[in-house]
Amino acid sequence: MDQVINQKVSEWLEGSYDEETKAEIKRLQAEDPQELNESFYKSLEFGTGGLRGIMGVGTNRMNKYTVGMATQGLANYVKSQVNESPKAAIAYDCRNNSSFFAEVAANVLAANGFTVYLFDELRATPELSFAIRELGCHTGIVLTASHNPKEYNGFKAYWADGGQVVPPHDGNIVAEVRKIASVDDVKWEGGEGKVVKINAEVDEPYLKMLEGLAVSPEAIKAQKDLKIVFTSIHGTGITMVPRILERLGFENVHIIEEQAVVDGNFPTVVYPNPEESEALSMALAKAKEIDADILLGTDPDADRVGIAIKNHKGEWTLLNGNQTAALLFNYVISARKKAGKAQPNDFVCKTIVTTDLIDRFAKANGMPCYNVLTGFKYIAEVIKEKEGKENFIVGGEESYGYLIGDSVRDKDAIAASSMICEMAAYYKNEGKSMFDQLIDIYVEHGYFKEKLISITKKGMSGAEEIAQMMKDLRANPPATINGSTVLEMRDYQSSETTDLTSGEKSVINLPKSNVLQFILEDGTKISARPSGTEPKIKFYFSVNTSIASADEFDSADAALEEKVAKIIEDMKLN
Incomplete structure (x- = not known):
C-alpha cells in the first residue's frame, strides 16, 4: 500500500497540477x-450518492482534479x-x-x-x-455532499x-474515469460560449409543477394561518420552500x-442534518415560542426534510423518517381517493429498509408498493x-427523502x-393533529417501530473492519436474536434468500448490493448495510405489534422500545 501511495504522490508532484496543490502535498509529507x-x-x-469525499x-x-476527471469520464x-x-x-x-x-x-x-x-x-438538487x-x-x-459535515x-x-445514474451507467462511467x-x-478548456447561465427559466416551471401537486387546496385555504416554522440550515431550501408555501396560500x-x-x-449547527435534533434546535425553540403547528428543516441541497x-400529550417531538413517510404516503393515497384523483394504476415505491407499514396500507388500498435497494x-x-x-x-426512504409525482426523479424536500x-392543514381542518393521525394509522394497520444505529x-482500517463485520x-x-428464531437471511450481494431452517435458497430480483437482512419469527426485521457515502455501517431495526385503540399506544411504544434495546444488546452492537 505504501508503494502505491508513494507512486500516486510522485505523479501529482511531477504532473500537470497547480503549484498550490503541489505545495500542499509537500506540507503534508513534512507535517501530516x-x-x-x-x-x-x-x-x-461512485456510491449510492455518486462521488463524495473530504x-x-x-x-x-474532492478537488479540481478529481472533479475534472470524473466529469471527463462522464x-x-x-x-x-x-x-x-x-x-x-x-x-x-x-x-x-x-x-x-x-x-x-x-x-470540462x-x-x-x-x-x-x-x-x-x-x-436544490430536485430542481x-x-x-x-x-x-x-x-x-x-x-x-453537493448532502448532509455530510462541512469538510465534505x-x-x-x-x-x-432526471434520476441519478444506475447500473449499468454508473459502473460504465467509473470505468471511463479509470481509463x-x-x-x-x-x-x-476550449468550450467558450457553450455554457448558458440559467435560473428563472427553470424556477417558474418548477414552481408551477409544485403548485399542481396539491391535492386538497381547499384545506390550505381554510388553514392559511397555519403556523409553520422553517429552517434551511444554511442551505438551498431557502431559495424555494418559502416561495412555494407562499404560492400555495400559506400566510404564516x-x-x-x-x-x-x-x-x-x-x-x-454541528452537522447540517435534519435527522439530528441539534440541527433543528433553533427552529424547535421558535416553534415552542409561537406555539406553531409544524416545524420543517431541509438539508443543504434540499432533497431531504425533517x-x-x-x-398526543402536547409535547414537541421530532418524527423519524419512517413516521413522516407513513404519514405522507397515507395522506397522498387517501386524499387523492377522497378528491376523486386516484387512478386504478396508481403505485408507490420505497426502499427495502423503509417501514413495512407502507406495504400494509398500500395493500389495503389495492395498490402495489414496489421495494427497491437503498438509494433514491x-x-x-x-x-x-x-x-x-x-x-x-x-x-x-427512511432517511428523510420523499418524492411526490414524477416530474422530478430524485427525492424532493x-x-x-x-x-x-x-x-397538516388538512388534518387541522378535520380537528385532529398529525400525531393523532399517525396513531390512527397504527391502530388500523399495526404499530411499526424502527430504529437506526450507525457505527x-x-x-x-475502518473500511476493513466494516468489511469483516459483513463477512462474519x-x-x-x-440462529436466534433476542430469543426469536431467525427464519431467513436475505443477502442482496449474492441475490439469494436463504431459509435458515430448511437451507432452501430463492432468488432476489434486484441489483446486487452489500446488504443483509434477517427476518425473525416474531416479525422483527434487521438490516445491515455499509454506507455508500460515509465511513459507516448502518443497522436498521424494525419491530411491530398490534394495538386496538389509541389508549394502547404508550404501553406498546414502551414495550417495542425495550425490545429494540434488547436486540441491540444481544447483537453486541452497543
Whole structure:
C-alpha cells in the first residue's frame, strides 16, 4: 500500500497540477503523513450518492482534479451513448467550493462539445433533476455532499430521465474515469460560449409543477394561518420552500433567519442534518415560542426534510423518517381517493429498509408498493420502467427523502415540504393533529417501530473492519436474536434468500448490493448495510405489534422500545 501511495504522490508532484496543490502535498509529507496516506490510498468512486469525499489534495479527496476527471469520464460515456449534440445541466449547493467545482465541471463538459446549462446561483438538487427533463438534457451534475459535515463535498451524476445514474451507467462511467491516465487527458478548456447561465427559466416551471401537486387546496385555504416554522440550515431550501408555501396560500411562515444565511461552514449547527435534533434546535425553540403547528428543516441541497410536531400529550417531538413517510404516503393515497384523483394504476415505491407499514396500507388500498435497494436512484428507475403503464404518486426512504409525482426523479424536500404543510392543514381542518393521525394509522394497520444505529469506522482500517463485520454475518448468521428464531437471511450481494431452517435458497430480483437482512419469527426485521457515502455501517431495526385503540399506544411504544434495546444488546452492537 505504501508503494502505491508513494507512486500516486510522485505523479501529482511531477504532473500537470497547480503549484498550490503541489505545495500542499509537500506540507503534508513534512507535517501530516497520516493525512497524506488517507488522501492518496484510494480513488473516490461512485456510491449510492455518486462521488463524495473530504475536500483537499489527492486522489481520495474532492478537488479540481478529481472533479475534472470524473466529469471527463462522464463526458466520454455520454458521448458514446447519444447520437446528437450532447446537453447537460449543472447545479450546486451552499457548500464551500461548490460553485467553483460547478464551474470546473461546466468548463470540462463545454470543452467536450456539450451545451451546458449552469445555474448561476445555488439551487436544490430536485430542481436540477427537474431541469434535466425540462431542458431535454442527456445528463446532469449537482455539486453537493448532502448532509455530510462541512469538510465534505460531492458530485452527483444524473441521466436523461432526471434520476441519478444506475447500473449499468454508473459502473460504465467509473470505468471511463479509470481509463483517464492523468489530468492531461482532461479537456479543461476550449468550450467558450457553450455554457448558458440559467435560473428563472427553470424556477417558474418548477414552481408551477409544485403548485399542481396539491391535492386538497381547499384545506390550505381554510388553514392559511397555519403556523409553520422553517429552517434551511444554511442551505438551498431557502431559495424555494418559502416561495412555494407562499404560492400555495400559506400566510404564516416563520423563517429562522440566522440559518437562512447561506454558509458552507454551517456556523449554527454541528452537522447540517435534519435527522439530528441539534440541527433543528433553533427552529424547535421558535416553534415552542409561537406555539406553531409544524416545524420543517431541509438539508443543504434540499432533497431531504425533517419535521417536528406535537405528540398526543402536547409535547414537541421530532418524527423519524419512517413516521413522516407513513404519514405522507397515507395522506397522498387517501386524499387523492377522497378528491376523486386516484387512478386504478396508481403505485408507490420505497426502499427495502423503509417501514413495512407502507406495504400494509398500500395493500389495503389495492395498490402495489414496489421495494427497491437503498438509494433514491432505484426509485427513479422504477418510475422510468413503469412510465406509460402505471402511475407513480409517492415514493420515499427512511432517511428523510420523499418524492411526490414524477416530474422530478430524485427525492424532493421542496415538494415534500409543501405536501406536509398541506397535510397538516388538512388534518387541522378535520380537528385532529398529525400525531393523532399517525396513531390512527397504527391502530388500523399495526404499530411499526424502527430504529437506526450507525457505527463509524474511519480510514483504511475502518473500511476493513466494516468489511469483516459483513463477512462474519454472512458466514455465521445468528440462529436466534433476542430469543426469536431467525427464519431467513436475505443477502442482496449474492441475490439469494436463504431459509435458515430448511437451507432452501430463492432468488432476489434486484441489483446486487452489500446488504443483509434477517427476518425473525416474531416479525422483527434487521438490516445491515455499509454506507455508500460515509465511513459507516448502518443497522436498521424494525419491530411491530398490534394495538386496538389509541389508549394502547404508550404501553406498546414502551414495550417495542425495550425490545429494540434488547436486540441491540444481544447483537453486541452497543
